[in-house]
Amino acid sequence: MIQRRTALGASLGLVILIAGLGALPRATTAQSSAVDLRNIVTGEKLDLSDVLPEGKDTPGVKQFLSTGHNPYITDASCLKKGEQTFLAACSGCHGHIGEGKIGPGLADNYWTYPQNTTDAGLFSTVFGGANGQMGPHNESLTIDDMLQVTAWVRHLYTGPVKDAEWLNDDQKKKYTPYKLGETFPDDPPGMCAKSGKS
Numbered sequence: 233m234i235q236r237r238t239a240l241g242a243s244l245g246l247v248i249l250i251a252g253l254g255a256l257p258r259a260t261t262a263q264s265s266a267v268d269l270r271n272i273v274t275g276e277k278l279d280l281s282d283v284l285p286e287g288k289d290t291p292g293v294k295q296f297l298s299t300g301h302n303p304y305i306t307d308a309s310c311l312k313k314g315e316q317t318f319l320a321a322c323s324g325c326h327g328h329i330g331e332g333k334i335g336p337g338l339a340d341n342y343w344t345y346p347q348n349t350t351d352a353g354l355f356s357t358v359f360g361g362a363n364g365q366m367g368p369h370n371e372s373l374t375i376d377d378m379l380q381v382t383a384w385v386r387h388l389y390t391g392p393v394k395d396a397e398w399l400n401d402d403q404k405k406k407y408t409p410y411k412l413g414e415t416f417p418d419d420p421p422g423m424c425a426k427s428g429k430s
């Protein structure tokens with residue numbers, strides 16, 4: 233009897249061990265971030281394993297997750313794609329140039345959630361959503377798409393440069409407010425170029 237119980241205990245233990253091992257690879261391949269990314273409204277940590285399979289470990293995503301800075305904000309190849317995503321996924325509510333519609337304007341220096349003045353905050357808003365109609369985008373956009381589209385949101389900014397906290401000093405010197413009709417050439421070189429070359 234005792235022996236049987238031990239055998240049962242041992243096999244149960246084995247099952248638990250195997251189940252545990254099964255979970256291990258998932259835990260280690262899930263995106264982890266050195267940056268503290270939290271839902272803008274609830275403050276809950278974002279679950280970076282709950283993302284689309286593509287575009288989660290591009291060089292740009294890795295750089296963002298380790299530094300908290302979006303490397304795409306000055307990269308024409310990423311802005312070009314970000315613009316397309318913005319027009320498809322955001323402009324219906326926020327306006328074609330982020331001027332605001334049923335969602336607030338995104339091109340000025342007023343933010344309902346001041347965290348949006350950082351790249352990590354803006355990314356978190358798109359990833360996890362905010363209140364009302366501002367839903368989460370982790371099931372419709374890849375992490376890379378979210379970096380591209382938030383880079384475009386930064387590009388649309390027309391407010392005073394002093395409030396553009398997401399820009400470093402050098403970027404602030406080069407800042408020119410977005411002008412309607414501004415375009416980029418097709419497939420410009422950069423981190424998001426189709427050719428993959430920069």
Ligand code: HEC
Binds near residue numbers: 324335338344
């Ligand atoms: C269905 C409509 C809708 C869509 C689509 C939508 N938004 Fe929103 N968005 C809203 C609304 C409404 C709010 C205000 C929510 C709040 O105050 O909590 C908002 C809030 C925001 C904020 C916070 C602004 C602030 O002042 O702090 C950001 C940033 C934002 N949206 C970006 C985006 C981006 C980028 C996309 C596209 C990927 C997008 N939204 C798609 C409706 C939408």
